[in-house]
Amino acid sequence: MKKDYYEVLGVERTASSDQIKRAYREMAKKHHPDMNPENKKEAEEKFKEVSEAYEVLMDPQKRRLYDQHGHEGVSQTFRGGGFSWDDFHHFDDLQDILGNIFGGSIFGDIFGGSAGQRTREPSRRGGDIHVILTVTLEEIVGSVKKKFTVDRYEVCHDCGGHGGHDLKPCPQCKGAGRVQTQSRSIFGTFTSVTTCPQCNGKGRVPQKPCTTCGTLGRIRRARKIEISVPQGIAHGQYIVLRGEGHFGLGGKGNILVEFEERPHQYYERRGYDLYIRMLVPYSTLISGGSVQIPGLNGKTTDMVKIPKGSSAPEIVRSRGRGMPRPGGGHGDLYVELDLLPLTKKDKGVNKVIEELKKYEGEATPKKRRNV
Ligand SMILES: [Zn+2]
Ligand SMILES: [Zn+2]
Structure with missing residues (x-):
């Protein structure tokens, strides 16, 4: 009497695929033959049983058939009339579940040839x-x-990468570069084709070792x-x-x-736009004019126009004078204006400032935003 799939995985009949996945995860770990060295045979059967249940319950169509017609309903969906590892579609999940326990290599050996003949090439x-x-x-x-x-590895110029001289066909693969290996596992016997270990897939082996590269073929x-x-x-x-x-x-x-x-000492880059801060004389801010900025494009200086009636701080935008864009065009240049303090001070300046005061208004708050 075949056991009920839901019972095998220990889940409710209404279980979601997530719950089924979780249950299988537990079961697969518990019953994997390598985890049960004392009773391998029994574990193998149990492992296959939970995997069969998982295969059916994870496939909506197979699950429906099973729910309606029981084991008879699904048995015809298996290629041999009964479940075999060829019918299992979740090797990736298994790799996930068990890979952490055994490491990739053992697993690769077990499942490597599960699709009949498959070539596995290490990179x-x-x-x-x-x-x-x-x-x-x-x-x-x-x-x-x-x-x-x-500092890199390059092909050995002396032996052309063969690791030696006087090349003869490889005795192990007869020059094919590949060998067939058969492996028996709990999933059956598999034939796999792998790169010949003796000649590394080259088909020929040198008779005399290369002394330049120490047989490595690279230097x-x-x-x-x-x-x-x-x-x-x-x-x-x-x-x-x-x-x-x-x-x-x-x-x-x-x-x-x-x-x-x-x-950069002066420039700040934001995307393809450039920002530079310039200390500008008060008179230039008022009357406008050109100022020199450090150049990036081989020139020592560039000119930027300051509009009449500028204040500080203020930002003057100069279109298309930023960084070049890979697709063509340029970002913009932003000149942040700041007030240059007076560099010379004598009695004369006091008179000028007194004079200036006549034309100035009162200190006044500046709006940050319109509310
Ligand atoms: Zn060499
Ligand atoms: Zn070979």
Whole structure:
């Protein structure tokens, strides 16, 4: 007599998929054969039983069939008329549940070939290199070239990456680069194709070891790399130099160049807009005029127009004179006006100030907002 699926997982007939998932999580841990070395056989059966229940109750269609017609209703949905591991669709969940206990590797071995023949290739691409490049605002605006040095693995020039000389077909894989392995597990016997461990997939093995690289096929070298600083690049953004990273058997890695913007003495950057604070003489504020600001674009100075009747603090906006945008165009330049204190003081100034007072009004509060 086959046991009721809900009973197997210990859940109510009205259980939600979340509750079912939680129940299965507990059961799968409890009954996994590797957790029960004393009675492996019994655990295997129990583990399969809870997995079958999980497969049915997690699938709305199968669950409905089961609710209406019992075991007979669902048995025909299994390929062999009865549940086998080929009918199980939740290996990912299992990996989740058990991966933490056993680590990825054991699990990979058990489930690796569950879809019949499958090729498992470890990633053999060379590693990436992360570089942090400090740039100034001037360099970002001027799209200058910059150099930096990386210490990376490169293919051994002596043996061409084979690790040795006098290449002969690999005896283990007969030159195919791949080998078939059969593994028996609680889920049945699986055939899997893997990279040949003797030749690392190359199909040929050297007879004489390379002394330049010590058979590794790669050597470490310091390399100078030159890049153009992308116009308008911002702090924390990066570019990828494909194939410039470490050499590996399956290809070269990348270099990630992350940009770090050095704070500027005068300018503050907000997005693509630039802010500068200028101390401006009172007379210029009143009558208007041009003032010189430090330039970023190779020029030593730039001019900015101060409108007549400006006050301080006040912000003057100069359109299109901010940072270059990557897609074209520029942000804006904001000049924050501040009052330049008198630099020369003698008796004459007192007279001027007395004179000035005749034209000034009273100190008055300035509105922050209209209410
Ligand atoms: Zn070599
Ligand atoms: Zn081989």
